[in-house]
Amino acid sequence: MATKKKRIPEETILHRKLLKLWKRGQSKLCEVRGSEIHGRGVYATEFIPKETQIIEYVGELIDKKESERRALALHAKSLKTGGAAVYIFTLSKTYDIDGDVPWNTARLINHSCDPNCEAWIVGRKIMIYSLRDIQEGEELSFDYGFDVDCYEDHPCRCGSDQCVGYIVSRQQWPELKERLEKRGKEVRVPLKTKK
Numbered sequence: 001m002a003t004k005k006k007r008i009p010e011e012t013i014l015h016r017k018l019l020k021l022w023k024r025g026q027s028k029l030c031e032v033r034g035s036e037i038h039g040r041g042v043y044a045t046e047f048i049p050k051e052t053q054i055i056e057y058v059g060e061l062i063d064k065k066e067s068e069r070r071a072l073a074l075h076a077k078s079l080k081t082g083g084a085a086v087y088i089f090t091l092s093k094t095y096d097i098d099g100d101v102p103w104n105t106a107r108l109i110n111h112s113c114d115p116n117c118e119a120w121i122v123g124r125k126i127m128i129y130s131l132r133d134i135q136e137g138e139e140l141s142f143d144y145g146f147d148v149d150c151y152e153d154h155p156c157r158c159g160s161d162q163c164v165g166y167i168v169s170r171q172q173w174p175e176l177k178e179r180l181e182k183r184g185k186e187v188r189v190p191l192k193t194k195k
């Protein structure tokens, strides 16, 4: 007698897919906690050696046009609510990743002017790697790489000794310094920028 194949219910398939997505956005090396920098942040749950792959930055794959539309909408919303604004990450010339999904733990990593992590593109994935040894309990951070043109929209509260006062890509610190000097504002940008 032929055995009848058991049909897997749609809900079970969906549940399995969601579980898979959820797992991709987690890592045993870190967890979410309240942050002194801003809102929630991500903290090391154990010692993490330099150049360790910590967690994937998961999200929705979107093209540049959709990315621009979402970025503008998020920015307008953040001006009204004062809430977090940016979850979109550059993946390639054609695509970005919108990490604004609840299972993307890495979206909660805050910016620092002296970061201990960096985002690397590995194939079609974005991975968060440690730039140096990270102690258990340390908050994870990376350089958001924001453009100097909108520095005033993004004051930095990373609290590091290196903090330049604004969330601006380290590469653009010399430009930031010039702009601050011209406007007679306090300049905390070091003369030489390391990298």
Ligand SMILES: C[S@@+](CC[C@H](N)C(=O)[O-])C[C@H]1O[C@@H](n2cnc3c(N)ncnc32)[C@H](O)[C@@H]1O
Residues within 6 Å of the ligand: 035, 037, 038, 039, 040, 041, 083, 084, 085, 086, 087, 107, 108, 109, 110, 111, 112, 155, 156, 157, 158, 167
């Ligand atoms: C992708 S979210 C990071 C998670 C955020 N802490 C939260 O609870 O939603 C990015 C937002 O966090 C805030 N943020 C991140 N790093 C910051 C920093 N160094 N100084 C001030 N605000 C920061 C800014 O509002 C930024 O737009």
Ligand SMILES: [Zn+2]
Residues within 6 Å of the ligand: 112, 113, 114, 156, 157, 158, 159, 160, 162, 163, 164, 165, 166
């Ligand atoms: Zn800072």
